[in-house]
Amino acid sequence: MLREDLEKDFDSLRPGESTLEGATRRTALKTALGVGYAAAAAPLMAQTAIHTTAEGLTVGETSYDVNGFQVPAYVAAPTGRTHLPVILVVQEIFGVHEYIADTARRFARAGYLAIAPDLYKRQGDARQYTDIPRLMAEVVSKVPDAQVMADLDGALKWAGTHGGDASRAGVTGFCWGGRIVWLYAAHAPIKAGVAWYGRLVGTPSELAPRNPVDLVGSLKAPVLGLYGEKDTGIPLDTVAKMKAALAEGTPAAKASQIVVYPQAPHGFHADYRPSYVRQAAEDGWKRALDWFKTHGVA
Numbered sequence: 093m094l095r096e097d098l099e100k101d102f103d104s105l106r107p108g109e110s111t112l113e114g115a116t117r118r119t120a121l122k123t124a125l126g127v128g129y130a131a132a133a134a135p136l137m138a139q140t141a142i143h144t145t146a147e148g149l150t151v152g153e154t155s156y157d158v159n160g161f162q163v164p165a166y167v168a169a170p171t172g173r174t175h176l177p178v179i180l181v182v183q184e185i186f187g188v189h190e191y192i193a194d195t196a197r198r199f200a201r202a203g204y205l206a207i208a209p210d211l212y213k214r215q216g217d218a219r220q221y222t223d224i225p226r227l228m229a230e231v232v233s234k235v236p237d238a239q240v241m242a243d244l245d246g247a248l249k250w251a252g253t254h255g256g257d258a259s260r261a262g263v264t265g266f267c268w269g270g271r272i273v274w275l276y277a278a279h280a281p282i283k284a285g286v287a288w289y290g291r292l293v294g295t296p297s298e299l300a301p302r303n304p305v306d307l308v309g310s311l312k313a314p315v316l317g318l319y320g321e322k323d324t325g326i327p328l329d330t331v332a333k334m335k336a337a338l339a340e341g342t343p344a345a346k347a348s349q350i351v352v353y354p355q356a357p358h359g360f361h362a363d364y365r366p367s368y369v370r371q372a373a374e375d376g377w378k379r380a381l382d383w384f385k386t387h388g389v390a
Contacts, residue, residue: 141363142363148201149200150167150168150171163211167254168193169205176204176205176256177260177262178207178252178257178258179206179207179263180207180244180263180276182211182265182270183208184266189219195208204390211240211244212232215232215234215235244263244272244276260389261280262285264288265290266290267359274304278311278312283313283384283387285314285316286315286384288318292305292330293330309341314347316349320352320355320369321354351376351379361376
């Protein structure tokens with residue numbers, strides 16, 4: 093059973109976490125994983141607009157080995173269930189903080205085993221930064237795409253041996269993680285992806301040699317892209333370029349869709365930031381769940 097596996101492999105997980113002992117574990121988890129808000133995000137809003145309870149779920153911290161490095165991750169799943177569909181939750185630039193953990197719990201409540209690995213833990217700790225440009229320059233920009241793909245492979249493998257069905261897997265991600273969704277859909281044999289306002293084009297580099305628009309000819313899984321009309325970091329002409337490229341790509345590329353929300357800025361799903369747009373976030377969430385179900389993840 094999933095609960096037995098979790099209890100054996102990382103004792104910090106407990107269904108519901110409603111006791112004082114559970115609260116102590118939550119504090120330890122936040123310290124170890126960064127589930128408390130990144131310093132760069134904290135001044136924007138004190139808490140999430142949405143809080144998803146852990147009641148009925150088994151949630152907490154784990155780690156798994158990738159090339160000799162223990163990748164930390166936050167996991168949430170319905171208690172006592174096995175053969176669960178799997179969702180890989182890919183962080184935004186602030187790392188695996190409470191908003192990402194809450195998103196994992198939302199997927200768990202929908203019947204998934206959700207796992208959110210800290211994908212740039214090797215490069216640094218986002219919690220230590222109060223300046224976003226420094227965070228980008230000193231940590232995020234140093235994370236190789238190849239490392240991220242391997243770490244997500246490791247997360248999927250871990251899920252497949254801890255109550256998840258790795259043959260029914262999807263990936264979702266936000267901002268930085270939105271770009272990664274497109275890349276992983278071209279890398280791994282997953283069923284589907286949902287990319288929230290992930291960058292589509294860019295100048296190739298040694299660490300990031302290809303961008304989503306370059307990968308439409310190798311997409312293995314259809315991706316639902318969710319974008320904001322008022323996103324100043326992702327111009328609409330790049331969205332149009334991606335749409336045109338998808339139409340000429342693989343069958344999975346041709347099955348992909350992009351939705352642009354009028355008046356929505358970048359980060360419209362991030363309910364802890366002023367950019368949050370409830371109508372777009374709720375519609376996007378419904379579309380995401382429907383997308384995973386339609387494409388055989390659920």
